[in-house]
Amino acid sequence: MNELHFAHRIRQLLNQGARLQGPVAERLRAARELALERRRGEAAAGTVLAGNVAGRSGFGSLSLRVIVPLVALGVAFAVTYNWEQKQRAKEVEELDALLLTSDLPIDAYLDRGFEAWLKKRASF
Amino acid sequence: MAEKTRLLLAAAAFALLAAGPALAAPPKPGPAWAELSAEHQTVLAPLKDSWEQIVPERRRNWIGVAKRYPKMTSIGQKRVQTRMQRWAALTPEQRKQARENYRRISKVPPEKRGDLKEKWSEYQSLPPQERQNAAPPKKKPVPAK
Numbered sequence: 001m002n003e004l005h006f007a008h009r010i011r012q013l014l015n016q017g018a019r020l021q022g023p024v025a026e027r028l029r030a031a032r033e034l035a036l037e038r039r040r041g042e043a044a045a046g047t048v049l050a051g052n053v054a055g056r057s058g059f060g061s062l063s064l065r066v067i068v069p070l071v072a073l074g075v076a077f078a079v080t081y082n083w084e085q086k087q088r089a090k091e092v093e094e095l096d097a098l099l100l101t102s103d104l105p106i107d108a109y110l111d112r113g114f115e116a117w118l119k120k121r122a123s124f
Numbered sequence: 125m126a127e128k129t130r131l132l133l134a135a136a137a138f139a140l141l142a143a144g145p146a147l148a149a150p151p152k153p154g155p156a157w158a159e160l161s162a163e164h165q166t167v168l169a170p171l172k173d174s175w176e177q178i179v180p181e182r183r184r185n186w187i188g189v190a191k192r193y194p195k196m197t198s199i200g201q202k203r204v205q206t207r208m209q210r211w212a213a214l215t216p217e218q219r220k221q222a223r224e225n226y227r228r229i230s231k232v233p234p235e236k237r238g239d240l241k242e243k244w245s246e247y248q249s250l251p252p253q254e255r256q257n258a259a260p261p262k263k264k265p266v267p268a269k
Binding site (some may be wrong): 021082089090093094095096097099100101102103104105106108109110111112113114115116117118119120121122123 | 174181184187189192193196197199200201203204206208210211214218219221222223225226227228229230232233236237238240241243244247250254257258259260
């Protein structure tokens with residue numbers, strides 16, 4: 001039997017379909033029904049459990065398990081952001097106070113060459 | 125599928141709601157001159173006339189400087205008084221540049237940089253060409269804060 005012939009035979013069998021009859025078919029049907037029955041039972045139990053955890057305090061389909069961490073995350077973000085802004089503002093204030101009281105006039109810090117020249121002189 | 129989308133949408137809405145105040149808080153109008161304490165008004169007197177033109181963020185910055193004022197030496201206090209108007213009149217970019225230069229200069233060890241005032245006069249006495257040569261090549265301008 002060459003390969004092509006073999007493939008042809010398989011195709012024919014598949015086209016006909018498996019024609020099971022008698023006790024084999026009956027056993028398969030019973031097993032399938034049992035499996036479906038069990039599946040239904042599991043799904044119902046799962047729904048009850050989820051309902052108990054979420055309670056009635058969620059909004060619509062949203063459970064507290066989703067809302068609480070999200071709100072906490074948002075609040076944490078807002079607090080960090082504000083704190084960082086304040087820190088930055090403080091740093092600038094500090095620097096401005098130092099600059100305004102410095103030995104050098106403002107012009108020295110505005111000059112583009114002085115800082116580089118000073119560094120070059122310092123490295124001798 | 126629809127459930128998932130709804131959950132995601134709600135999640136995004138909550139995140140925005142919680143973080144919103146930090147991101148989109150309308151800038152508080154800075155304190156008006158009349159709202160300043162008498163002490164701060166005295167310290168910031170040179171800025172009185174231009175106070176209304178100063179943006180809120182800068183006003184708060186000046187109040188921060190005024191709070192530090194009592195701790196400054198008398199020379200420092202005098203310097204602040206004379207430099208205040210000039211500093212306020214600079215552009216944000218100029219102030220940023222000056223702060224950066226200040227940071228860099230203060231990083232040079234004092235024993236190496238010597239007396240800064242002397243160095244500044246020495247630098248100023250250099251011919252303009254030489255001073256220009258000292259400047260690093262112009263970089264692309266960085267957006268100021």
